[in-house]
Each structure stands twice: as C-alpha cells, then as structure tokens.
Amino acid sequence: MKDKKQNEEVVIMFKGKPFKxxxxxxxGVLALGNIGIRxxxxxxxxxxxxxxxxx
Amino acid sequence: MANxxxxxxxxxxxxxxxxxxxxxxxxxxxxxxxxxxDRGVRGRLATLDPPLSPMLWTSMATGVRPYKHxxxxxxxxxNNGAIRPISSHGRKVKAFWNMFxxxxxxxxxxxxxxSNPVESINGVMVSNRFQQEKKGKETIDLEDWDLEPxxxxxxxxxxxxxxxxxxxxxxxxxxxxxxxxxxxxxxxxEDKRLTVIAKxxxxxxxxxxxxxxxxxxxxxxxxxxYHDAIDHFSHAFMKFNPPRMEGMDEEAYDLFKDVVKGAYxxxxxxxxxxxxxxxxxxxxxIVSDHGFHSDxxxxxxxxxxPSGPAIEHxxxxxxxxxxxxxxxxxxxxxxxxxxxTPTLLTMYDLxxxxxxxxKPLLDIYEEKKEVKYIDSWEDDERxxxxxxxxxxxxxxxxxxxxQQLIDLGYIDDLAIKDGQxxxxxxxxxxxxxxxxxxxxxxxxxxSGGEFDxxxxxxxxxxxxxxxxxxxxxxxxNASVKTKRFPLAEEYxxxxxxxxxxADNFLDILEAKVQIGLNKPGEALKLLESATKNxxxxxxxxxxxxxxxxxxxxxxxxxxxFLEAIRIDPDNPYAHHGVGAAAMAEEDYETALEYFLNxxxxxxxxxxxxxxxxxxxxxxxxxxxxxxxxxxxxxxxPTLPKTYRWLYDLNEITGDTEKAKHYKSIIAEFDLGERMxxxxxxxxxxxDVLQQLKESDRSIFGADxxxxxxxxxxxxxxxxxxxxxxxxxxxxxxxxxxxFYSYRILFVEESIExxxxxxxxxMKLRAGTFNKEMIEAVERQERVGRTWLNQQPNLDIxxxxxxxxxxxxxxxKFISN
Numbered sequence: 001m002k003d004k005k006q007n008e009e010v011v012i013m014f015k016g017k018p019f020k021x022x023x024x025x026x027x028g029v030l031a032l033g034n035i036g037i038r039x040x041x042x043x044x045x046x047x048x049x050x051x052x053x054x055x
Numbered sequence: 056m057a058n059x060x061x062x063x064x065x066x067x068x069x070x071x072x073x074x075x076x077x078x079x080x081x082x083x084x085x086x087x088x089x090x091x092x093d094r095g096v097r098g099r100l101a102t103l104d105p106p107l108s109p110m111l112w113t114s115m116a117t118g119v120r121p122y123k124h125x126x127x128x129x130x131x132x133x134n135n136g137a138i139r140p141i142s143s144h145g146r147k148v149k150a151f152w153n154m155f156x157x158x159x160x161x162x163x164x165x166x167x168x169x170s171n172p173v174e175s176i177n178g179v180m181v182s183n184r185f186q187q188e189k190k191g192k193e194t195i196d197l198e199d200w201d202l203e204p205x206x207x208x209x210x211x212x213x214x215x216x217x218x219x220x221x222x223x224x225x226x227x228x229x230x231x232x233x234x235x236x237x238x239x240x241x242x243x244x245e246d247k248r249l250t251v252i253a254k255x256x257x258x259x260x261x262x263x264x265x266x267x268x269x270x271x272x273x274x275x276x277x278x279x280x281y282h283d284a285i286d287h288f289s290h291a292f293m294k295f296n297p298p299r300m301e302g303m304d305e306e307a308y309d310l311f312k313d314v315v316k317g318a319y320x321x322x323x324x325x326x327x328x329x330x331x332x333x334x335x336x337x338x339x340x341i342v343s344d345h346g347f348h349s350d351x352x353x354x355x356x357x358x359x360x361p362s363g364p365a366i367e368h369x370x371x372x373x374x375x376x377x378x379x380x381x382x383x384x385x386x387x388x389x390x391x392x393x394x395x396t397p398t399l400l401t402m403y404d405l406x407x408x409x410x411x412x413x414k415p416l417l418d419i420y421e422e423k424k425e426v427k428y429i430d431s432w433e434d435d436e437r438x439x440x441x442x443x444x445x446x447x448x449x450x451x452x453x454x455x456x457x458q459q460l461i462d463l464g465y466i467d468d469l470a471i472k473d474g475q476x477x478x479x480x481x482x483x484x485x486x487x488x489x490x491x492x493x494x495x496x497x498x499x500x501x502s503g504g505e506f507d508x509x510x511x512x513x514x515x516x517x518x519x520x521x522x523x524x525x526x527x528x529x530x531x532n533a534s535v536k537t538k539r540f541p542l543a544e545e546y547x548x549x550x551x552x553x554x555x556x557a558d559n560f561l562d563i564l565e566a567k568v569q570i571g572l573n574k575p576g577e578a579l580k581l582l583e584s585a586t587k588n589x590x591x592x593x594x595x596x597x598x599x600x601x602x603x604x605x606x607x608x609x610x611x612x613x614x615x616f617l618e619a620i621r622i623d624p625d626n627p628y629a630h631h632g633v634g635a636a637a638m639a640e641e642d643y644e645t646a647l648e649y650f651l652n653x654x655x656x657x658x659x660x661x662x663x664x665x666x667x668x669x670x671x672x673x674x675x676x677x678x679x680x681x682x683x684x685x686x687x688x689x690x691x692p693t694l695p696k697t698y699r700w701l702y703d704l705n706e707i708t709g710d711t712e713k714a715k716h717y718k719s720i721i722a723e724f725d726l727g728e729r730m731x732x733x734x735x736x737x738x739x740x741x742d743v744l745q746q747l748k749e750s751d752r753s754i755f756g757a758d759x760x761x762x763x764x765x766x767x768x769x770x771x772x773x774x775x776x777x778x779x780x781x782x783x784x785x786x787x788x789x790x791x792x793x794f795y796s797y798r799i800l801f802v803e804e805s806i807e808x809x810x811x812x813x814x815x816x817m818k819l820r821a822g823t824f825n826k827e828m829i830e831a832v833e834r835q836e837r838v839g840r841t842w843l844n845q846q847p848n849l850d851i852x853x854x855x856x857x858x859x860x861x862x863x864x865x866x867k868f869i870s871n
Contacts, residue, residue, distance in 0.1 A: 015331060024227045030260040031324035033267025037219050037260065 010043040012036070023047035062337040063378075063402055064270075064329060065279040065395075067115070067167070068322055069108055070286035071373050072346035073099065075319060084320050087327035088375075091339055095377025096419045098387035100394070101657055102345035104502040105495050106368040109141045111344035111392055112168045112281060116150040118396035118411035121499040122508075124148050126169065127492040129362070137481050138488045140184075141169045143442055149432050151396045152176045152279070153439030157432075158405060160276040163269040166262040167281045172205030176440035179269050180208040181216060183281070186261035188222055188254075189458065197222040205444035219264035226253035234317035237310055248311065251291055256321070259284040263325045270332045277399070282325075288318035289347040290364050296349055315349070338378025338402060344392055346371045352623060360525060361491050371625065371656075376419050387418045389658020401426055408432045412503070414689075490516055497529060504691070506536040522555050528564065535567045538770045543568040559588040563595055566602065572768050573790070575605045593623040600632040607838040609636040627657035631666070638670055639841055646670045661691035668700060669845060677708050695724050696793040699847040726794045729773065730869060732782045734802035735836055736760040737812040742857030743802050744782055752869075756782035760812075780869070785839035797849040798868060806832055 010021040012035055021029050021039040023046075029036040079085045080092070103114060103121070113126040121127055125147035133139045146169075152162040153176065162178035164170060171182035185206045188195055200222055207213045231238050231252050241249055259282050266280040294300060295311035326341070333339065346369030348354070354366050374390050376398075377383075393413030400407050401415040406427035417424050429435075493516055500509035510533035517526050527550055534543035547565050550556050556564075562581040569578035582599040589595045596619035603612035616632035623629065634649035650667040653660060668683030681704050687697040698720045705714035732747070732754075734740040744757040755778035756765065762783070766772055767790035773781075783791065791797060809832050843851060852868055859865055 014328075022229075024229050025225075027230060027233055027321055027324060030221070030230065030256070031263070031321065031328055033264045033325070033328050034219055034271060035267070036328075037221060037264045041218075 010039050010046065012039045061276065061403055062333070063277045063399060064333055064337055064339045065277065065399070066326065066329065066339065066341045067112065067279070067281040068285050068341065068343050068373075069112075069168075069281070069283045070289050070345060070347040070368065071319075071322075071341075071343035072289075072349060072369055073371070073373055074346070074369075075315065075349050076373065079316065079319050079323075084316070085323040087323045087330055088341070090330070091326075091341065091375050091377045094383055095339075095375055096382050096385045096387050098374045098390045098416075099371040099656070100342060100344070100374045101389075101391040101659060102368070102370050102372055103392065103499070105362065105498045106345045106365050106370070107362055107495065108283070108286065108344055109168050110495065110499070113146060113150070114412075115342065115344060115392045115395045116152075116167060117146070117148050118393055118408070118413040119148055120393070120412050120503045122496055122503060122505070123410075123412070127495045127499070128488075130488050131492065132485050132488060136485055138484050140171075143170055143172055143174065143182075145169075149439055151277075151399050152178070152180070154396075154400065154405065154432050155277060155403075157435060157437040157439045158403070160403065161274055163266070163273060163275045163278040165266045165269065165278070165280040166283075167279065168283065172442050172444040173208040174440040175208055175443050178275060179212055179273055181262070181265045181269075182206045185216070185265065186220060186258040188257070190454070194223075197224055208443050210443075216265045216268060219268055220261040221257045221264070223250070223254045223257040226257050230256060233320070234314045235310060236313065241310070248291070251287075252314065255284045255287050255291075255318075259321070259325070263328075267328060267332060270329070276403070282322065285318055285322060285343075286347070288315055289349075290367060292318075293347060293349060293353060293367065298350075300353060300355070302355070336379055338376065338381060340395075340399075341373065341375040342392070342395055343372035345369060346373075360523075362495075374416075376416075380421055381419050382421050387416060388655045390416050391659055494526060494529075497533075501529065501533055501536070506533045509533045510537055510539070519549075522553065524550075524556050527555060531564050531568065535571045538571060538768065540568060540571050540768050543571070559585050563589075563598060566598060570602060570605060573787075575602050578602045579606065591622055593619040593626050593629060596622070597626070597628045597632060600629070600636075604632060604635050604639065607639055607834055607841075609639045612636040625656050627653040627660055627663065630656065631660070631663045634663070634666060634670070638666060638845075639838070641673075641841065643670050643674050647674070659690055661687050661694060664690070665694065665697065668697075672700065672704060673845070677704050680704055681708070694793075695721070696847065698724075699793065699796070703847045724794055725796065726774070728796045728798065730780050730798050730800070731788075731791070732780060732800045732802065733785050733788050733839070735785050735804045735809045735832060737804035737808035739804050739808060739856055740802045741812075743800075743854070743860055746857055746860055747780055747869075752780050753778040754780040754782065760784065762787050786835050788839045789842045793848060795848070799843065799849050799851040800865070800869065801843070801851055801853045803853055803855045806836075 011018045012021060012032070013019065014032060019028065019032070021036070021043045023043045025040050029040045076085060076088065080089045103111060107128060109126050109129060110121040113124050114120060117124045125145050126141060127145070129141055130138050131141050131145050152164050152174070155162045156177040159177065162176055164176070164178070165181040166183050166185065168183045170180060171184045173180040173182045182205060185202070188200060200220070202213055202217045207216055228238060231249055234252050235241070235249065238249060262280060262282060266278065269275070270278055292311050292314035294303065295308050296315045297312055299305070299308045330339070348367055348369050352369070357363050357366060372392060374387070391413060393411070394416050395413070397407045397411055397413045397415040398419070401417070401424055404427065406429040407415060408431045409428055410431045410433070415424070415426055417426070493512060497509045497512040497516070500506070500512065510530065513526055513530045513533060517530060527546055531543050531546050534540070534546065547561065547568060550561055562585045566578040566581040566585070569575070569581065579602045582595065582602055585595050586599050596615050600612045600615040600619065603615060613633055613636040616629045616636065619626055619629035620633070630649045630652035634646045634653060637643070637645035637649065647667070647670050650663050650670060653663040654667065657663070664683050664687045668680045668687065671680035671683060681701060684697050684700045684704070687694060688701065691697075698717045702714055702717040702721060705711070705717060732743065741760060744754065747754050748757040755776045756762065759765070759782070765783070765787060767787055769775070773792055773795065806829055810829060813828060843849065852865065854860065854865060
C-alpha cells in the first residue's frame with residue numbers, strides 16, 4: 001500500500017486495487033482507517049494548496 | 056509461557072443485533088461480516104441486567120459480574136466531591152489486558168469502555184475518550200484539538216495516534232449522504248440529526264484509524280477494539296428503521312430510514328479493512344454486549360428515568376469467531392458476555408480463574424480443548440499494568456463526556472443554572488449518582504441470584520420521602536425471591552395506597568406475591584385482568600402462563616406461552632413455560648424440544664437445565680440427563696434436587712464412584728428423612744389419620760384434613776414440625792422442600808369418596824353432584840401424582856383402606 005499522485009488526485013492501493021481519495025473524503029476512505037485518513041488529509045491539503053495557487 | 060504466534064483480533068460493536076445483521080447479510084450488504092460467519096462459528100451472547108454498556112463491557116473484559124468488578128453505571132464520584140464519567144479507577148479486578156501483560160503477551164486495546172485513564176500494559180492502550188472533541192459544553196476547534204493526558208499508553212504514541220483522529224467538523228456532506236440520501240434538503244448546521252451522524256462517524260473513524268495503525272505498526276498478540284457507534288446510531292435512529300412504526304411521521308421516516316442500515320454497512324466496511332490486515336493464523340472474534348430491538352418489540356416510549364433508553368436494548372448480543380482450530384459454519388448455544396474473557400484465555404492456554412462467573416466457550420473448537428484453572432488471577436502479584444494518570448483529567452473534559460451521556464438520555468441534565476448554589480447542586484448530584492449506582496449494584500446482585508444482598512441494599516436505598524417506582528419494583532421482586540412475603544405485601548399496599556404505580560402494573564407485581572403465598576387463584580385473577588390491558592406484553596403472558604402451570608391448567612398455560620413466543624420468539628421463559636406445561640402432562644417429547652429452545656436462548660437458566668434433566672431421566676436417557684444435571688450443579692450449585700438426581704442416575708447407570716461422590720454432597724445439606732402421609736380428603740384418609748393418632752407415634756395435622764393450619768409460605772415450615780408423622784394434603788405436596796428426603800404413605804381415595812366428604816362437610820345431602828368440584832379434585836389428584844412421580848428424593852407406597860395400615864409391610868415402612 002503506497003500513496004502516489006495521479007493528476008492531482010491522491011490514490012492508495014487497497015487489496016491490490018487503486019483507490020481514489022477525493023478531497024471531500026468518502027465512507028470508503030474512512031473505513032480504510034490509518035491509510036485512508038492519512039491519504040485524505042493529504043488530498044485535502046493538496047486541494048487547499050491548489051486552490052490557493054489558483055487564486 | 057503461551058505460544059506467541061497465536062493472535063486474536065477482538066472487535067466489539069456495542070448493541071450489534073443478529074436480527075439486523077442477518078437481514079443485511081441476506082441482502083448482500085455485509086459481505087465482510089458474512090465471510091467471517093461462513094468460516095467460523097456464530098451464536099448469541101446473553102447480556103446481564105441492568106444492560107448498561109460500561110458495566111457490560113467490563114464484565115466482558117473481566118469474566119465477572121458487576122458486583123465483583125465494581126463498574127456500576129455511566130458516572131461515578133471523583134475525589135473532589137463532584138461527579139465524572141465512569142473511569143478505569145472504579146474497576147476492582149483484572150481485565151484480560153492485565154492478565155496478558157502478566158503472561159508477557161502484548162495487547163493493543165482501543166476505546167474499551169471504560170478505559171480512561173489508560174493503564175501501563177505490555178502493549179498500547181487508547182482510551183475511550185481519545186476521540187472526544189469537546190471541553191465542557193464547547194466544541195474544541197480542530198486547530199486546538201489536543202489530546203489530554205491519560206488517553207494513550209505509552210505516551211510516546213500520542214502524537215502519531217492523535218493525528219489520525221477525525222474531528223466532526225471534518226465530516227462533509229458526502230460522508231453523511233449514504234446515511235441520509237436526502238441530506239441536501241436539510242440544513243447540516245441547524246439539523247441536529249445530521250450533526251449527531253457526523254459526530255458518531257467521526258468518533259468511530261478515529262478509533263478505527265488508531266486500531267488499524269496499531270495493527271500495522273506494533274507487535275501484538277491481541278488487538279481489541281470497541282466501537283459505540285451502532286448503539287448510538289440505534290438509539291437515535293432505530294425508530295425510523297423499516298418497517299415504519301405506528302404514528303411515525305412519514306416525512307421523517309423517509310428521511311432517516313436508512314441511517315441504521317448505513318451504520319451497519321459502514322462497520323462492515325471497517326471490518327473489511329481489519330480483515331485485510333490479519334493473516335490466516337489470527338483468530339477474529341466479533342462481539343456485542345446486548346442487542347437492540349429493531350422490529351415490533353421497539354418500545355413506543357422511553358421512560359424518563361436514568362438509563363431509561365436501555366429499554367430499547369434486546370437481551371442478546373452477537374458472537375462470531377473464526378480462525379485456526381475453530382469450527383466452520385456452525386452455531387454455538389448458551390454463550391454469555393461473561394464467557395468472552397474465559398474463552399480468550401483458552402486461546403492462549405492460560406488458566407481461568409475459578410472466581411470468574413463466565414465459562415470458556417469450548418464448543419467453538421474443532422478439537423477438545425484442555426482447560427486449566429486457578430483459584431483467581433487476583434492473587435497473582437506479577438505486574439499487569441497500572442493506571443498511568445491519577446485524577447488529573449481536565450474537569451471540562453469530564454463535563455463534555457457527561458454531556459454526551461445526557462444527550463443520549465442515559466443521565467439527567469446536570470447544568471447549574473444562574474442563581475443556583477453550585478456546591479449544593481454538586482453535592483446533590485454526587486449523592487444521586489452514588490444512589491443510582493447502588494441501585495445498579497442491587498440489580499446486578501439480583502441478576503446473579505444474590506437476592507438477599509440485593510434486598511438488603513434496596514431497603515437501605517429506598518426513601519419514602521422520594522419514592523422511585525424502579526426501587527419499589529425491585530424490592531417486591533427480591534422480597535418474593537427470598538420468600539419475605541409479608542414485606543412484599545407491605546410494599547404492595549404502600550404503592551397502592553400512595554398511587555405510585557399504575558394499578559394494572561401493580562396487579563402484575565401483586566400476582567407474584569400471591570403466587571408466593573400459595574394463592575394461585577388470586578394471582579390468576581390479577582393476571583387475567585392485566586393481560587387484557589397488556590395483551591402484547593410477553594412478560595405479562597409469561598407470568599400468567601406460570602400461574603396456569605402452577606394450577607396445572609397445562610393446556611391453557613401452553614396456549615398463553617405460545618402466544619408469548621409468537622410476540623417474542625426468542626424469549627427463553629416462554630419456551631421453558633411450554634416445556635413445563637408439557638412435562639406436567641407427561642408429554643416428554645414436547646417438553647424436551649421446548650427446554651432445549653429455552654437453553655438455546657439463555658444458557659445460564661438453571662431451571663431449564665433441571666427440567667431438561669428430569670425430562671431426559673423420564674425418557675430413560677440417563678447419560679444425557681446426567682449431563683444436564685451436571686450443568687445445573689455448575690451454574691446453580693445450591694439446588695439440592697440436582698444432587699439427588701445425580702446420585703440416583705449414577706446408581707442406575709452403575710457409576711458407583713460418582714454416586715458415592717454425589718451422596719457425600721447430599722449428606723452436606725440433607726436435613727434428614729421425614730415420614731409424610733398424603734392423599735385426597737375422604738373417609739379412608741381420615742380413618743388412617745385417626746388410627747395413627749391413637750398409636751404411640753406423634754402426628755401433625757391429623758385433624759386438619761384440608762390443611763387450613765398449614766403455612767407453607769414460611770421458609771422453615773417443615774423444620775418447625777417436630778412430630779414423627781406429618782400429614783400433608785395432596786394439594787400441598789409440591790411444597791415439600793428438597794433439603795429432606797421422604798417416605799410417603801399415599802392413601803388412595805375414590806373421587807366419589809372425596810365429594811362425599813365435601814358434601815357432608817358442607818352439610819349437603821350425601822351424593823350431591825358438583826361438576827366443578829369433581830374437576831378440581833381430579834386435577835389436584837393428577838397434579839399431586841405427577842409431582843410425586845417426578846421427584847428423586849422419595850420412596851412411596853400406596854394403600855386403599857385404613858385396614859391396610861396394619862399390614863406388616865406398611866408398619867415397617869412407617870416405623871423405619
């Protein structure tokens with residue numbers, strides 16, 4: 001399970017499959033526990049930074 | 056030292072209920088849970104009374120009842136004269152994490168209720184307040200959300216775990232949508248129902264994140280995680296769950312009907328993640344402390360008393376276990392929440408304390424498991440961890456946790472309003488808390504069969520100046536159980552006089568007293584009236600059925616119990632009632648079926664095991680009968696009848712060593728042998744009694760054929776009779792206590808002889824025919840004979856005429 005950046009989206013691997021982590025989160029992300037929450041916090045941060053960059 | 060390769064993941068879901076889960080599994084909505092069920096065993100965990108979660112989860116973690124472990128409610132007094140949420144300070148015995156620490160095993164314990172402050176165990180402990188975002192009444196902003204001391208052990212883990220918490224303000228609309236698809240129509244900030252969903256979700260996500268982190272990053276032998284979210288979701292939203300309850304607003308129903316389903320599905324998703332983290336060598340156990348009514352048994356009204364919402368709890372939680380050495384696809388029966396810790400100990404080949412109230416669930420194993428025992432884990436002085444922060448919790452954090460309990464309806468609002476004397480109010484709150492916890496302690500005693508202790512405490516607590524109907528009910532119940540009938544009557548009269556309870560409800564209570572006073576006719580009247588008012592109440596129907604069984608109106612009793620089963624198919628007392636009715640009719644096949652049903656639903660039910668044993672004995676299934684009586688001897692060791700049966704059965708099966716053993720137990724409580732004369736009142740019986748009266752033997756009751764002077768409600772009635780021979784009318788024969796053995800001389804009398812006796816007594820013409828009286832006499836005879844035939848502790852001979860008294864055999868029998 002490792003994080004990688006794909007077109008501004010955070011994606012994590014779960015059971016061998018990619019799992020998109022939207023900045024708004026999802027139940028699936030919460031259910032992934034530690035890896036989901038870290039990825040979600042990262043996605044939120046990146047989203048917020050991209051919003052700032054766009055300003 | 057136990058084998059360190061054995062790993063157990065214990066998942067606690069407060070209030071998880073099979074009725075909900077089975078429906079969702081059938082619909083394919085809980086695939087992860089189903090995968091565990093399919094490769095393991097499933098069963099129900101009987102809860103304890105009172106069904107209050109901190110008490111129950113501590114019983115689960117210790118294997119003992121609350122009156123032993125000391126956690127007695129939702130709140131407790133602190134050392135400064137104030138109250139605080141229940142904490143780990145109150146626990147008086149070791150929990151499994153202490154035992155494992157002593158054995159060098161590593162435990163991760165997350166969110167267990169109550170576990171704050173945490174303990175310095177071998178492993179990691181995350182307290183049940185880890186996810187708390189409030190201080191006092193205020194919600195702490197995400198940026199300022201620090202973790203109080205006492206929440207994490209070791210402290211070095213604090214930063215890493217703290218960062219994994221989710222604040223309710225972070226829960227966005229799209230996270231709530233699966234629970235409330237029309238959430239967009241509601242104002243998230245204004246609608247409290249959406250706010251609580253966000254809070255429950257944030258709390259469970261935080262605990263789950265901590266748990267998954269510990270599984271990934273620590274070495275462990277057991278990881279245990281507790282989630283309260285299903286309980287909280289259910290209390291708030293089960294009333295909206297399909298099918299729509301009568302009177303439920305259609306719009307509200309449509310908005311929130313998916314919330315409970317969503318909560319279970321979300322837990323299944325979390326479970327899927329946990330399953331992905333463990334290997335095939337790890338055993339997984341999923342448990343709940345009680346169920347939650349989700350169907351027609353949902354109460355329409357929650358009482359406005361402390362812990363009132365517990366009325367929504369159903370009496371069985373869930374149990375699932377899967378892993379190496381555990382059976383696959385099977386169901387286990389008779390498990391209790393008290394059995395969780397003993398079972399965990401067997402998984403590591405660790406000994407079970409003989410002072411534990413629970414038993415290991417050995418039926419889960421594919422192969423026979425050898426169980427080790429020690430007297431108590433409490434005597435072991437090895438280090439098992441200690442509380443790391445003493446009394447340092449911020450007062451506002453306590454307030455916040457208390458506020459959560461107020462919001463859930465478990466405790467009364469504690470706010471001190473402007474102009475009020477804060478010290479006085481705090482003192483009153485503390486007093487009320489101590490009193491309430493003592494009430495739960497009394498209920499716990501009663502639940503464990505310690506009725507004398509329960510009654511003593513209840514009488515101390517009861518305050519005539521502030522009558523509380525809950526205390527009064529328990530006083531009457533405990534008085535009846537301890538055969539203090541005058542006391543029970545005193546309280547019934549007091550309640551009735553001061554109108555402290557609805558008459559119908561009081562009738563039900565009074566009926567129990569009348570049963571104890573051996574006045575089943577009076578009890579029947581009261582209960583028939585109550586049944587008309589509460590036709591859908593299984594408890595009222597069960598009380599009525601019990602009376603009918605006492606009166607040996609077996610067919611009617613069966614009908615009433617079957618009606619109770621229709622309303623509540625899982626009620627063990629209703630199943631037992633059908634079995635008892637069938638047993639009285641000597642229909643042993645039916646009795647067997649229903650006693651097994653009762654035991655399946657409530658294993659710790661001594662009477663059901665006892666009657667099952669008797670039924671099996673009458674069916675000549677002696678070995679199976681012995682097993683049933685052995686269970687009774689374990690769960691209710693003070694029932695003397697059990698040992699008489701075990702002695703008799705081991706004699707029959709030629710197991711002389713065991714027979715000798717049980718004979719020695721009988722000798723410890725046996726009060727000796729009594730010679731009893733019985734029969735239906737009539738000329739023959741009168742002849743026999745008068746002949747005996749004229750002999751050199753002293754006789755009790757010879758001139759009291761109807762037993763008017765006999766008071767079998769007195770606990771020591773038989774001990775008080777000092778005569779050699781005792782006459783007991785056949786109608787009272789079932790009152791003979793099992794602490795004695797008996798020789799019975801049964802004087803046969805024709806029904807005509809009995810009616811003749813009564814007609815003469817009533818100064819009516821001899822031969823007057825009274826159909827009702829004959830039916831009553833016939834029933835009494837049938838009841839008496841059946842009872843006599845079913846007892847293990849008596850020898851009996853029958854005579855038909857007074858003259859037979861002089862035969863050598865009878866004389867020898869009487870004078871032996």
